[in-house]
Amino acid sequence: MTVILLRHGVSTSNTAHTLAGRSPGVELTERGTEQARTVAERLGGLPIQRIVISPMLRCQRTVAPLAEKTGLEPVVEQRLAEVDYGEWTGRPIGELLNEPLWKVVQRHASGAVFPGGEGLADVQTRAVAAIREHDRALAEDHGGDVLWVACTHGDVIKSVLADALGLHLDGFQRIVVEPASLSVVRYTPTSPYVTRLNDTGSDLDGLVPAPAAPSAQSGPVPGGEIGAAGNTDNGNARPSDSL
Numbered sequence: 001m002t003v004i005l006l007r008h009g010v011s012t013s014n015t016a017h018t019l020a021g022r023s024p025g026v027e028l029t030e031r032g033t034e035q036a037r038t039v040a041e042r043l044g045g046l047p048i049q050r051i052v053i054s055p056m057l058r059c060q061r062t063v064a065p066l067a068e069k070t071g072l073e074p075v076v077e078q079r080l081a082e083v084d085y086g087e088w089t090g091r092p093i094g095e096l097l098n099e100p101l102w103k104v105v106q107r108h109a110s111g112a113v114f115p116g117g118e119g120l121a122d123v124q125t126r127a128v129a130a131i132r133e134h135d136r137a138l139a140e141d142h143g144g145d146v147l148w149v150a151c152t153h154g155d156v157i158k159s160v161l162a163d164a165l166g167l168h169l170d171g172f173q174r175i176v177v178e179p180a181s182l183s184v185v186r187y188t189p190t191s192p193y194v195t196r197l198n199d200t201g202s203d204l205d206g207l208v209p210a211p212a213a214p215s216a217q218s219g220p221v222p223g224g225e226i227g228a229a230g231n232t233d234n235g236n237a238r239p240s241d242s243l
Contacts, residue, residue: 001135002195002209004043005160005183006151008054008062009035014179019096020058021117022082023088026098028061040065042182043149046208048072050148052134054080059151062180066149080152086117110169111214124159124169127152131160135187145209157183164192 009032009057013020020026028036041060041067051067051074053059060074067074096102103110107122111155114117131150138146164185176198177183184196 001139001145001188002147002184003131003135004048004147004149004183005131005157005177006039006062006149007154007157007177007181008056008058008151009039009180011058012180017093019088019093020082020093021085022056024057026056026058026060032058032179033061036062037065039063039180039182040069041135044069047147048149049138049142049146050075050134052077052148052150054081054082054131054152054156056082056153059153063149063151074151075134076132077134077150079126080150080156082153083120083123083155084114084117086114088114088117106173107109108170109172120155120159120172123170124154124163124172127156127160128163131185133186147209159229160185160217161194161197164194 001115009028010153011020011026011028011032013023013030015029048066048070049072050168050190051063053063055076055078063074067073070075077088088099090158099229101114103114109120111119111121134148134150134227138148155172159169160192161167161175161177161183162169165175167175178198178200180200182196182199184199186193186195
């Protein structure tokens with residue numbers, strides 16, 4: 001099962017350099033709207049079976065063109081909502097740099113709890129649970145490999161990627177996830193595989209689920225190849241086109 005983790009496009013809060021958090025009504029900028037159309041062009045030809053989104057408006061706007069192109073109704077998942085930054089919500093980033101908690105967020109994320117909000121460890125727990133539950137449900141419904149999209153936020157995506165990479169949450173700030181970027185995780189019965197990270201390129205043919213191959217191996221093999229004949233548990237894995 002393969003999930004495309006899509007970060008929302010550039011928002012008005014991004015350009016204002018504020019911490020949007022769960023502030024209502026945060027829209028995409030003109031650039032963000034353009035990115036949403038590009039995402040639909042990139043993903044529209046893939047056999048996507050489900051679109052799951054954060055309840056935040058900027059995520060709804062980001063997937064709207066893709067939903068129209070695929071005919072899929074986005075499923076709102078509360079556990080993929082933006083981090084509840086509590087009293088930090090809406091504040092300028094430049095101002096937050098002077099807060100003692102800022103260094104904790106950067107260096108010891110697992111111990112960071114936002115005043116009046118939630119802890120980043122709790123964010124990872126809820127987000128990973130949501131992704132894995134949707135993935136299992138799709139596997140049960142379709143009885144085979146399925147490609148699906150989860151549109152959410154930067155810190156949420158980074159926490160899911162850290163889990164998939166086996167990286168401690170304290171190191172999740174080393175992962176870069178730009179607006180409208182794609183990061184891809186292939187979940188198998190034994191292990192997740194991150195096949196793309198912060199991808200803003202164009203070639204996504206490698207995400208199309210491959211036919212079952214009984215002789216395929218279950219993971220990377222010596223020399224760097226993925227499985228037998230270049231696949232991972234019958235699903236293709238390609239190097240990322242990271243920027």
